[in-house]
Amino acid sequence: MFEGVQVELKMTKSDDMELGMTTKRIESLTDGIYSIAMTLLVLNLALPGIGTGLMPAIELHELLFRQTHEFLNYVLSFILLAIFWNRHHQQFHFIKRTDPTHLWINIFILMFVAMVPFSTSLMGDYPDETIAKLFFGLNLFILGSLNALSWMYATKDHRLVDRGLDPRHITVGLRRGAVIPVIVLVAMVLSLITPHWSSCVYLSIPIILAHPWFRHTKHGK
Amino acid sequence: MFEGVQVELKMTKSDDMELGMTTKRIESLTDGIYSIAMTLLVLNLALPGIGTGLMPAIELHELLFRQTHEFLNYVLSFILLAIFWNRHHQQFHFIKRTDPTHLWINIFILMFVAMVPFSTSLMGDYPDETIAKLFFGLNLFILGSLNALSWMYATKDHRLVDRGLDPRHITVGLRRGAVIPVIVLVAMVLSLITPHWSSCVYLSIPIILAHPWFRHTKHGK
Amino acid sequence: MFEGVQVELKMTKSDDMELGMTTKRIESLTDGIYSIAMTLLVLNLALPGIGTGLMPAIELHELLFRQTHEFLNYVLSFILLAIFWNRHHQQFHFIKRTDPTHLWINIFILMFVAMVPFSTSLMGDYPDETIAKLFFGLNLFILGSLNALSWMYATKDHRLVDRGLDPRHITVGLRRGAVIPVIVLVAMVLSLITPHWSSCVYLSIPIILAHPWFRHTKHGK
Amino acid sequence: MFEGVQVELKMTKSDDMELGMTTKRIESLTDGIYSIAMTLLVLNLALPGIGTGLMPAIELHELLFRQTHEFLNYVLSFILLAIFWNRHHQQFHFIKRTDPTHLWINIFILMFVAMVPFSTSLMGDYPDETIAKLFFGLNLFILGSLNALSWMYATKDHRLVDRGLDPRHITVGLRRGAVIPVIVLVAMVLSLITPHWSSCVYLSIPIILAHPWFRHTKHGK
Numbered sequence: 101m102f103e104g105v106q107v108e109l110k111m112t113k114s115d116d117m118e119l120g121m122t123t124k125r126i127e128s129l130t131d132g133i134y135s136i137a138m139t140l141l142v143l144n145l146a147l148p149g150i151g152t153g154l155m156p157a158i159e160l161h162e163l164l165f166r167q168t169h170e171f172l173n174y175v176l177s178f179i180l181l182a183i184f185w186n187r188h189h190q191q192f193h194f195i196k197r198t199d200p201t202h203l204w205i206n207i208f209i210l211m212f213v214a215m216v217p218f219s220t221s222l223m224g225d226y227p228d229e230t231i232a233k234l235f236f237g238l239n240l241f242i243l244g245s246l247n248a249l250s251w252m253y254a255t256k257d258h259r260l261v262d263r264g265l266d267p268r269h270i271t272v273g274l275r276r277g278a279v280i281p282v283i284v285l286v287a288m289v290l291s292l293i294t295p296h297w298s299s300c301v302y303l304s305i306p307i308i309l310a311h312p313w314f315r316h317t318k319h320g321k
Numbered sequence: 322m323f324e325g326v327q328v329e330l331k332m333t334k335s336d337d338m339e340l341g342m343t344t345k346r347i348e349s350l351t352d353g354i355y356s357i358a359m360t361l362l363v364l365n366l367a368l369p370g371i372g373t374g375l376m377p378a379i380e381l382h383e384l385l386f387r388q389t390h391e392f393l394n395y396v397l398s399f400i401l402l403a404i405f406w407n408r409h410h411q412q413f414h415f416i417k418r419t420d421p422t423h424l425w426i427n428i429f430i431l432m433f434v435a436m437v438p439f440s441t442s443l444m445g446d447y448p449d450e451t452i453a454k455l456f457f458g459l460n461l462f463i464l465g466s467l468n469a470l471s472w473m474y475a476t477k478d479h480r481l482v483d484r485g486l487d488p489r490h491i492t493v494g495l496r497r498g499a500v501i502p503v504i505v506l507v508a509m510v511l512s513l514i515t516p517h518w519s520s521c522v523y524l525s526i527p528i529i530l531a532h533p534w535f536r537h538t539k540h541g542k
Numbered sequence: 543m544f545e546g547v548q549v550e551l552k553m554t555k556s557d558d559m560e561l562g563m564t565t566k567r568i569e570s571l572t573d574g575i576y577s578i579a580m581t582l583l584v585l586n587l588a589l590p591g592i593g594t595g596l597m598p599a600i601e602l603h604e605l606l607f608r609q610t611h612e613f614l615n616y617v618l619s620f621i622l623l624a625i626f627w628n629r630h631h632q633q634f635h636f637i638k639r640t641d642p643t644h645l646w647i648n649i650f651i652l653m654f655v656a657m658v659p660f661s662t663s664l665m666g667d668y669p670d671e672t673i674a675k676l677f678f679g680l681n682l683f684i685l686g687s688l689n690a691l692s693w694m695y696a697t698k699d700h701r702l703v704d705r706g707l708d709p710r711h712i713t714v715g716l717r718r719g720a721v722i723p724v725i726v727l728v729a730m731v732l733s734l735i736t737p738h739w740s741s742c743v744y745l746s747i748p749i750i751l752a753h754p755w756f757r758h759t760k761h762g763k
Numbered sequence: 764m765f766e767g768v769q770v771e772l773k774m775t776k777s778d779d780m781e782l783g784m785t786t787k788r789i790e791s792l793t794d795g796i797y798s799i800a801m802t803l804l805v806l807n808l809a810l811p812g813i814g815t816g817l818m819p820a821i822e823l824h825e826l827l828f829r830q831t832h833e834f835l836n837y838v839l840s841f842i843l844l845a846i847f848w849n850r851h852h853q854q855f856h857f858i859k860r861t862d863p864t865h866l867w868i869n870i871f872i873l874m875f876v877a878m879v880p881f882s883t884s885l886m887g888d889y890p891d892e893t894i895a896k897l898f899f900g901l902n903l904f905i906l907g908s909l910n911a912l913s914w915m916y917a918t919k920d921h922r923l924v925d926r927g928l929d930p931r932h933i934t935v936g937l938r939r940g941a942v943i944p945v946i947v948l949v950a951m952v953l954s955l956i957t958p959h960w961s962s963c964v965y966l967s968i969p970i971i972l973a974h975p976w977f978r979h980t981k982h983g984k
Binding site: 349353355356357359360363366367368381382395396399400403406407410455483523531 | 788789792795796799800803863866867870873874878880881882885888889892898914965982
């Protein structure tokens with residue numbers, strides 16, 4: 101029995117050696133980029149006129165009040181990035197190896213993650229502009245679609261997951277992957293009619309994803 | 322005896338597999354966001370007028386001197402963030418697993434961690450404004466309360482900690498959790514009277530937390 | 543056989559102890575700097591005039607359209623940094639230890655990685671200037687050359703890699719190392735003639751590196 | 764022999780459990796803050812007038828040339844931060860546990876690490892001002908002194924290092940700790956006479972630290 105363990109260890113090691121492709125590398129870059137993107141969101145809160153002496157101090161509560169929209173956008177984008185980060189970790193919990201195609205899908209995901217602070221700043225600077233909402237929506241739509249693509253690629257024929265992975269996990273992952281692009285499309289269509297309130301639609305994402313139908317839960321005992 | 326070890330390893334692995342919820346994921350994001358928030362604080366030190374050529378070079382010592390308040394705020398916020406980061410690690414030392422509710426409490430904690438550089442910049446730009454102090458205080462109050470909530474949730478019925486965890490650790494954690502919100506409330510009330518000096522109250526936090534009553538110390542030998 | 547394992551563990555440990563030089567330390571700093579540099583690229587996308595109220599909201603689609611060049615530069619630099627990050631990980635997959643010379647080559651690599659957002663901003667602000675393209679090219683050329691040097695230093699006489707490392711991996715690493723400096727030189731020469739389009743040459747890098755001749759593939763079974 | 768291994772594992776675990784103080788936590792925060800501070804240095808390179816349209820494109824080579832001083836400061840601060848980061852890792856290679864005092868010394872170290880981009884920007888904006896050089900020097904002096912203090916605290920009576928640690932390593936660590944504060948004092952004195960060139964003194968730090976007298980080398984075979 102002990103020899104069996106040793107052989108297993110050796111196989112894992114030599115396999116790594118040849119392919120040079122573990123998921124650990126992409127995971128550390130991902131955690132770094134998510135944490136920076138989420139923290140850079142705060143730069144959008146900067147009060148206009150600060151440091152220039154143009155605004156008298158007496159108006160501070162007024163200034164902060166006018167920023168309400170920016171605060172809401174901050175909360176929204178922070179939560180959305182946290183949802184994507186969460187999905188990434190759920191997927192990589194099951195994904196055991198990577199290959200160049202999968203690696204590059206994930207680098208493109210990161211490219212659109214890093215763009216979220218910019219899209220959010222657009223929404224804050226142009227609160228009533230449909231085009232700002234569409235840009236933000238497009239960013240999320242591409243992010244969500246690439247995320248779904250990454251899971252589809254990894255699970256096709258059990259390519260990058262364990263042979264023995266319960267197919268229900270694969271199905272749940274595909275369902276979860278569809279939620280974000282669909283909701284984003286709804287929000288984008290709605291922004292054509294009422295740009296100011298269309299972002300509220302995004303708040304349904306965490307609610308929908310919390311439904312048991314979309315969760316990797318323990319089946320049976 | 323050796324077989325016992327193997328069985329234990331297998332159990333841990335299959336448990337992870339099913340729940341997909343280890344604490345490692347939230348820990349790496351947390352370390353990332355804390356380190357960025359703590360480093361972004363330095364951007365508040367930027368001298369007004371730098372790069373615009375509006376200030377003659379001869380006034381540099383004067384300019385730096387006028388920044389004293391900003392330097393003190395930098396030190397204060399850096400220490401406060403370090404205390405929260407420290408508390409996070411102390412809690413996660415005992416927390417062995419996570420669930421969606423716990424994960425989201427922690428993501429909201431990170432949302433208010435990332436907001437600290439903004440709150441600090443408000444205090445620096447409006448040093449004598451009560452509203453700036455209240456905003457900073459509110460940020461810390463929510464942060465401290467969520468932190469206490471996270472511990473309460475995790476330790477209720479030993480939900481996310483080891484069954485065998487010494488109840489004294491749980492009690493100490495609850496006591497530590499109460500310190501920050503209470504001190505912050507005192508500082509906020511004081512800022513209504515004397516905004517300029519109210520921040521000094523925060524310096525009592527590390528002193529109080531250093532008291533044995535609030536420490537996870539070795540009991541007995 | 544079991545004693546053999548133990549001896550191996552001990553040797554690794556005492557070896558570390560004496561030299562104080564594991565590669566893990568440089569890897570965590572590297573992942574941090576790459577993720578920050580890649581995320582800072584997004585700051586170059588900031589619309590001119592935002593927050594100043596100088597631009598009427600009606601021109602937003604126009605403003606975004608004018609930024610097309612900045613978006614392309616963002617994508618280009620993000621992909622190039624991802625390629626360099628990927629190469630770093632491929633090299634460190636084989637590199638088992640480090641020494642002060644190797645450590646400092648890698649710190650100089652990081653110095654030029656952190657400079658990429660600045661070089662990219664130059665290209666965005668001066669799209670038709672040969673000098674901006676040459677600066678960007680020079681940055682990449684030094685980065686690519688240091689990267690090749692790092693591999694040459696590490697593999698010379700199997701200095702920092704396993705004795706038993708297949709020489710084909712060393713050769714492939716050297717070939718990969720030559721690709722980027724050569725392509726960069728072509729782009730720099732081209733920028734003397736047509737600065738506006740010369741950056742397109744960089745897109746050939748991922749295509750060339752995907753060729754089997756440049757890949758660490760499994761040989762035989 | 765096998766039981767001996769198991770007992771050792773158990774002891775480590777219960778020891779951690781009680782003290783709640785491993786060095787891993789401070790190491791991940793440290794790597795994060797160093798990598799961000801090193802990357803933020805690049806923000807000091809931003810060309811004045813970029814994005815405002817005030818500078819005609821024709822002057823770009825002139826603008827870049829005028830930035831020579833900023834480029835040199837970037838290289839200098841990047842190398843100095845890399846030296847401090849390197850020292851941190853060398854120390855933590857030997858430090859096996861931490862306590863609240865040691866943890867807080869290290870948090871104060873990070874506070875002055877995060878301040879380096881600001882000190883560097885001062886030197887860049889006021890190249891001929893003694894006060895800017897003194898500020899930068901003071902930042903490094905405190906950083907170097909706290910770093911030496913951290914080693915002194917940890918090795919006093921083998922407090923946080925292995926009982927069996929070769930005393931030569933402790934002595935070498937103390938010697939290395941003295942180098943930076945001494946060199947910084949020389950540079951600060953020199954800046955009173957010739958501010959423009961005094962920074963060159965810092966370049967002697969890596970040369971001195973490379974001397975065998977200051978290296979943790981293998982003794983004997």
